[in-house]
Amino acid sequence: MTKAAAHARAHDDRALQAAxxxxxxxxxxxxxxxxxxxAAGMLxxxxxxxxxxKEDILSALMERAIDRLIESVLAATAASTDPLERVRLAMVEHVRILLSREDSVYVLLYDWRSLSPAAERAIARHRRRYEQFADELLAQAAAHAPLQPGVDLFLVRQFGFxxxxxxxxxFDPKxxxxxxxxxxxxxxxxxxxxLRSGGG
Amino acid sequence: MTKAAAHARAHDDRALQAAxxxxxxxxxxxxxxxxxxxAAGMLxxxxxxxxxxKEDILSALMERAIDRLIESVLAATAASTDPLERVRLAMVEHVRILLSREDSVYVLLYDWRSLSPAAERAIARHRRRYEQFADELLAQAAAHAPLQPGVDLFLVRQFGFxxxxxxxxxFDPKxxxxxxxxxxxxxxxxxxxxLRSGGG
DNA sequence: CGGCGTGTTGGTCAGTTGACCAAATTTTGC
DNA sequence: GCAAAATTTGGTCAACTGACCAACACGCCG
Known part of the structure; x- marks a missing residue:
């Protein structure tokens, strides 16, 4: 990478992080x-x-957040081959990133309404990949450990998310x-x- | 109520609903x-x-949402004396109101950041009553039906909410x-x- | 009927907003 | 070292914002 390109990317990073x-x-x-x-130290x-x-900034931010999520959760789940444990690892990593200093994931989840319909569709397509990965994890876990009758994996996913x-x-860090x-x-x-089994 | 007062209240309602x-x-x-x-049909x-x-509008809106939530959930849970069933009724009613045409509850939950610190404290105090009611429901259910070891009722509340x-x-109405x-x-x-008991 | 208070009108005001740009500056490829 | 490309500068612009107000209209009560 050239010096100028590195400089430009650093500025880019700072702008997105500040945003x-x-x-x-x-x-x-x-x-x-x-x-x-x-906040980014530029004019x-x-x-x-x-x-x-302004919307381009938000879109770029959200795409970065999705990439970050997919990458990290993929890496975290690679630590085990047990389908159930992989779901647990994914959940822990998802929460960990959400609560980290990386604000983009929070913005991705909570500033949804601010996008224009066109930009929203683009982000939704991108985000769909993350949801599909989550669904795969759940399906594999369900194939490995028998579910209670009537459990709907789509609802389980939304429940967990x-x-x-x-x-x-x-969350309070203190x-x-x-x-x-x-x-x-x-x-x-x-x-x-x-509840303890048999209770209720 | 006089005719003028009724007219004024109707305008008030329309303003808050539009907001x-x-x-x-x-x-x-x-x-x-x-x-x-x-949107409210006034100047x-x-x-x-x-x-x-503008913040007064948001505050009024949120107070109304909390009142609406407490009132409805209180009424819904009165339909049973079984502690566990009362939790279920509360959850159903909470979701029902959230998905109703009453947008104020959605705003209460998701436009939190827009309040000034002072207004936020006031709303938080008000909202605390709703959370306390939820905690009471959970505590009564826990006293009635034995919990799994290590279950933390605070986390259960945040999990459910x-x-x-x-x-x-x-949610998609269609x-x-x-x-x-x-x-x-x-x-x-x-x-x-x-999961089925004993599985995993 | 008539005066009064509640509520409405249509507008002003200073400050901020997103978008944009020509000129200056820095970096790159040759 | 030099011309071209990439990046930064410091500002302009029209449109919009929240807050505010003096003048006005209406329904209420005596």
Missing amino acids: ARLFREQGYAGTSLRDIAR PGSLHYRYAS GAANWVAQW GPYTPEQIADSFFRYLTLGT | ARLFREQGYAGTSLRDIAR PGSLHYRYAS GAANWVAQW GPYTPEQIADSFFRYLTLGT
Whole structure:
């Protein structure tokens, strides 16, 4: 990589990272391009040179978040061949990234409405790959460990994602739980339930 | 009630309902006071007469959403005295309201960031009552039906709320599930788990 | 009937917004 | 070392924003 290209990419990174943080804190509409430029240490014109519109920034941010998610969860699940354990590893990693300093995943999940219909379709297509990977993990786990009768894997996926994604809303780094403990508990509740068998 | 007061309250209702719908669709910062006034069938000045600031509208909206939630869930759980069934009824009702035309609950859950710290504290205090009610329901259920060892009721509450609140993000009225079916399945997964006992 | 308070009108105001650009500057390939 | 390409600068522009208000209309009560 040339020196200029490296420099440009570093600026690009800083712009997206600053945008992610601001979008997370103030929302998309609540953040101005000048805010982003200032936080990224550049002038508004430079930002415009890299991204033609504000929505381009959001789209790029979300694509990066999806890539980051897929890559990390893929790597995390490679640590085991047991289908059930792989689901647990995926859940832990998903929560871990969501609660990390990488704000783009939070923006991906919660600033959905700000996209134009066209951009939303593009991101949805991209995100579909992540969901498909999750569905594969679940299907393999279900093939390996028998399910309760009537359990719907689509609902299980939405159930798990919902609980996991919501953690970003209430997690307190100074609280008594680590991201790993939370995801681990959630996995246990989801598989074994919370009641003792025969109760209720 | 006098005719004028009824008229005024109707306008108030229309303003809040219009604001809720727009905030849900475009977010708080993405919605202008003129948008709200137009959707409510009044002029910007009239809106200002009722609410001194845009944030006042959001606060009023959220307070109304909490009141609506508490009232409805309280009524729904009154239909049974079985502690476990009462949790199920609460979950179904929560999801039902979230997916109803009452957009204020959605705004309450997802436009949190837009409040100033002072307004946020006020809403948080108000919302705490709803969470306490949920915690009471869970504690009574736990006292009645023995839990698996190590189950943490705080995490169970966040688990359930997370899964339930996330439904608003993916629910499709034209899809194969009704809100009641979704909440019911979630309750089953949460209590009994998804795997057959002894599996895994 | 008549005056009063509640609510409405249609507009103003200063400040901010996203998009854009010509000129200056830096970096690259030859 | 030099011309071309890539990047940055510092600003402009029209459109929009939230807040606000003086003048006005209406229904209520005496």
